[in-house]
Amino acid sequence: MSDLSPRERIWQVVxxxxxGRVATYGQVADLAGLPRRxxxxxxxxxxxxxxxxxxxxxxxSASGRISFPAGSPSHARQTARLQSDGxxxxxxxxxxxxxxxxxxxx
DNA sequence: TCCTTGACGGAGA
DNA sequence: ATCTCCGCCAAGG
Numbered sequence: 339m340s341d342l343s344p345r346e347r348i349w350q351v352v353x354x355x356x357x358g359r360v361a362t363y364g365q366v367a368d369l370a371g372l373p374r375r376x377x378x379x380x381x382x383x384x385x386x387x388x389x390x391x392x393x394x395x396x397x398x399s400a401s402g403r404i405s406f407p408a409g410s411p412s413h414a415r416q417t418a419r420l421q422s423d424g425x426x427x428x429x430x431x432x433x434x435x436x437x438x439x440x441x442x443x444x
Numbered sequence: 445t446c447c448t449t450g451a452c453g454g455a456g457a
Numbered sequence: 458a459t460c461t462c463c464g465c466c467a468a469g470g
Binding site: 362363364367374375376377378379380381382383384394397398399400401404405406412416 | 449450451452453454
Binding site for chain 1: 464465466467468469
């Protein structure tokens with residue numbers, strides 16, 4: 339685990355986010371043992387290998403908003419996939435109080 | 445190598 | 458609630 343590259347550790351954490359919940363970029367960074375590197379998480383998700391099945395759409399900004407520009411195809415894709423997970427997305431926003439993943443619970 | 449680029453976050457205004 | 462500024466630093470070119 340500790341000998342994985344930063345990028346691989348991020349993949350692992352994202353892969354653990356359960357359907358119906360979301361995690362923030364900063365939260366993923368912390369859980370991957372990379373504090374203060376939320377921005378790096380975004381960079382990694384932006385360059386996933388083609389065909390990757392990683393649930394990248396379960397990662398949102400700390401403000402509970404989808405990080406793609408409103409109206410963009412990516413924004414629409416992420417919204418659709420979250421909704422099919424059962425996450426309420428209204429106006430590009432997700433209520434973190436309700437949907438944030440708590441790794442210590444079940 | 446060096447330089448640029450961000451799917452970020454938080455503090456201050 | 459919104460906006461700007463700026464630290465962070467691995468990857469890509």
